[in-house]
Amino acid sequence: MATKRKAGSSSIGDLNNDFLEFTNLGAGNEVGRSCHIIQYKGKTVMLDAGVHPALNGMAALPFYDEFDLSEVDLLLISHFHLDHAASLPYVVQKTNFRGRIFMTHPTKAILKWLLADYVRVSNVDTEDQLFSEKDVSASLERAEAIDYHATIEVEGIKFTSYPAGHVLGAAMFLIEIAGVKTLFTGDYSREENRHLMAAQIPPVNPDILITESTFGTATLQPRPEKETRLTSLIHSIIRRGGRCLLPVFALGEVQELVLVLDEYWHNHPELHGVPIYYASNLAKKCMAVYSTYINMMNDNIRKRGTERNPFELRYVENLRSLDKFADLGPCVNGISRHLLEKWVTDVRNGLIIVGYCVEGTMAKHILTEPAEIQTMSGQKLPRRMTIEEISFAAHVDYTQNSEFIYANEATHIILVHGEFHNMLRLKSALKSHYKNEKTEIHSPRNCEMIRLEFKGEKVAKVMGTLAKYKPQEGDHIDGILLQKDFQMSILAPEDLEEFSGLNTTVIVERQTVAFHSSPALLRYHLESMFGAIDTVVADEKRPTFRVMDCISLAFVSEYRLRIEWIGNLMNDTIADAVLAIVMSAESSPASVILTSQPCRHAHITPTERLERIRMFLEAQFGEEIEYTDIGVDIKVDETIAKIDLTTLQVDCLSGPLKDRVVHTLTRAIETISPFAEASLPWNGVEYTNGDKFC
Structure with missing residues (x-):
């Protein structure tokens, strides 16, 4: 069931509402500015806070104006890529967001450098600057770092992080609210590469699966074949005396490629004289983080790390700037736009695109093999260099994605992070698979909310002393019903402090009033209302009556009556009725007839x-x-x-x-x-x- 309206404007805060609401603020039928909202039982979770790589300034942001971010209890960042995390400082410093933020340790460490670099690049045009370096520091101070497989609970929302592959520290999140489980994959990969383990399938099947659909129904080459093709292309470009340019748009891909090339150069002595450069201070800083967190990588890296840190590269160098680069012979380089303009006219040179290209970018355009390109200064140059594409983007293809989806057995599948046509093809393929089942496939656009109904039974767990009791047929159990968020327990009063830290308290209510008539007259009126009245103290002048076994009335003196009861909803109601009778007994018409005529x-x-x-x-x-x-x-x-x-x-x-x-x-x-x-x-x-x- 889908409906279009402003997100966050429903009565979702009602705890009795059985509808879970999901809204894309970004990455709905597009790749970029990933941001999703889940609302259920008065709880709100925000997933990712990215920017769109092909847009600038406010236009690059998710549609934050369409949602009241003060409602968000929890923000989970899946990984450090800018299209998933770059608007975090804007959310924290420029909106009314007040929730808690979680990400893994490597994500937080690398995001610091990525956001600082993003601010530096944005300063070229101050009109497009979304936030400052001060905002970056303030937002990351709010972020809490977590480990894989750690289960955290925040305001009744439980979540557990699992390895997602893709990049170092990337996490999938299994979120549980009031018994409904949602798995958010973020960007993920089910194929182990040179340094990362494959994404794990959580041990619990979710009710809702939110998964990327980047490659739709495309099937990619196996990784060993891609590595062989890459190194062969590079080797052939070098043999013909050319220079090879590998534009790398995302961290993670950089680290994967340098590991591949470092090993290939090591196994081919004839290439030892050919330099390999990565020209990025950002990549250099992040290499130190990668060297630190090899314990979060796959078995291959961890084993090699006992002898030599794999990120201490032997044949790959960092190039601080183009000024330090002697462009004299064959080489492999990662400096993209400047060298593209220098090398594009030479037929010996080659360009290899190794990552996913977003619509609207220069990389996407050059894959069409245009006859000429336009430089940053506006000049047009003939394109003679060769162009190849080998995707090392660590996303699932159709085979990996569909197998993962089927394994999780979710009743609702929500597709995000995919261009419209890719997502449409994947949705169609999944519908064909599930045509005879109740599984529903959703692909909402940005700001298009879907409502999913979940009717669950309320179950209370018997704990403590009561759990040891074995009731027989016809027995009943008395205890205290304790509810914390969405968990209910039944406890014996004596176990309350041990299991909850709470204490039981009995409040005795007591009120003394003037009463100038006889006890017999009072008894008459009480019996008229409540029936039989017990006499606790049978003193003719100062008796004590008991009403409905909960309210005591004692004559403490000739003209003073004390009313006493244990305070609770039922007793308070009866006590109000008793007080009304006491206060009206002396002046009622029946009393006048009985006593004065x-x-x-x-x-x-x-x-x-x-x-x-x-x-x-x-x-x-x-x-x-x-x-x-x-x-x-x-x-x-x-x-x-x-x-x-x-x-x-x-x-x-x-x-x-x-x-x-x-x-x-x-x-x-x-x-x-x-x-x-x-x-x-x-x-x-x-x-x-x-x-x-x-």
């Missing part, structure tokens, strides 16, 4: 007696009484009790109301009938409860 009962007429019966009923039920030709109708909460005053029969569908009316009527008759029983109109008639008043 001369005794004239033997001389009253039947009409007077009926009038006094009505008076008792009015004192108890107030304005809810309606008089009929033969009796009285009492209406309480849409329920009616009918009294026939000629027979004293009570007719009512509600048992509790009928009992209450019968009790009030009985008290009224007991008060009046003994004094003039011979002339009562109901003389000799059997009453509804079986008593005879004759």
Whole structure:
């Protein structure tokens, strides 16, 4: 189910809402500015905060204006590439974001250098600058570093990170909110390369899988074949006296390629005189990070690291600048745009594109093998150098992606991070596979929200002393229901502190009021409302009554009455009713008749007696009484009790109301009938409860 509206404007904060909402703020039917929002049960998770590599300034950002970032509880950064992490300083320093931020240790270490370089490049045009170096430092101070397989809980949201391949420190995140599990792959690779392990399949199947679709249904060459083809092309360019240019757009690919070339040069002595350069201060700084975190790489690197750090390169050099470069003979170089313009006109030279190219970039354009290129100064040069493409981008192809998707058995699959046509082809292929199953495939555009319904049962886990009890059939368990976020437990009161750090407290409510009538009169009114009243202390002048086994009333002196009860919702309600009776007992019409009028009962007429019966009923039920030709109708909460005053029969569908009316009527008759029983109109008639008043 998909709907278009402004994200974050629903009532998703309602804990009883069974809909999970997912919105792309970026990377919806595109590659770049990765940013996704998950909302469920009042919790909000943000996945990645990137920029678009083909755009500048505010246009490069995800659609942050379409969402209230103050709602975000948690931001997870999958890896350090700019299209997944470069807008982090903007989010932290320029918006109302207040959540916590998590990423792996290598991601945080390398992101520091990448963002500093991004600020330096952006300073070329200050109008496009999104943030400063100070903003970078402040945002990374907020970021918390985690290890693979560590499970963290934040505000009721649990998440675990797993290796994703792709680049050093890249992580997939398995997120759980109220029992619903979501796996976000980020960019991932299921093929082990020279230094990285393959992405792991989590041990728990998710309900929702959010996966990249970069290559759609394309199938890539196996890595050994790509390495062989790369080294063969480079060797052939060198043999013909040319220079080889390898533009590398992303860290991770740099490290992979230098490991391949360093080993190939080592195995081919005839190439030892041909220099290999990578000309990037950023890459040099990050090499130190790679050298530090070899323990997070694959077995091959870890074993080699016991003898010599694999990133201490033997044949690959760092070139500080073009000024230090003597362009005199065959070489392999990573300086891209400047050398492209110098070498593009020589047929002996070669360009090999080794990464994924985003629409709108120079790299994407040159893959079309144009007849000429335009320089940064506007000059047009003929293109004579050869152009080849060998993708070393560490993304899954269709075979790897589909196998991973099938293995996770998610009921909802959300495709992100893919150009429209690639994503469409992958979606179609997956639908064909799942055509006879209930699995749903989604490919939302940016700012297009999808709502997924999850109805789960609420389960409470019995813990502590109660867990040892083995109930028999018919038994019931009494305990305290404890809920923390979305986890519920049932505990014995004595176990509460051990399992939760909380203590039980009993609050005794006590109120003392003035009461100038007799205990007998008070008892009469209490029984009229509550039925039988227990006498705890049978002192004629200072008795103690117990109402409904929860409210105690004690005469502490001749004219002072103390009311006491244990505070809770039910007891407080009953105590309010008791207090109302106590405060009105002295002035009620029934009390006046019982205590202040001369005794004239033997001389009253039947009409007077009926009038006094009505008076008792009015004192108890107030304005809810309606008089009929033969009796009285009492209406309480849409329920009616009918009294026939000629027979004293009570007719009512509600048992509790009928009992209450019968009790009030009985008290009224007991008060009046003994004094003039011979002339009562109901003389000799059997009453509804079986008593005879004759």
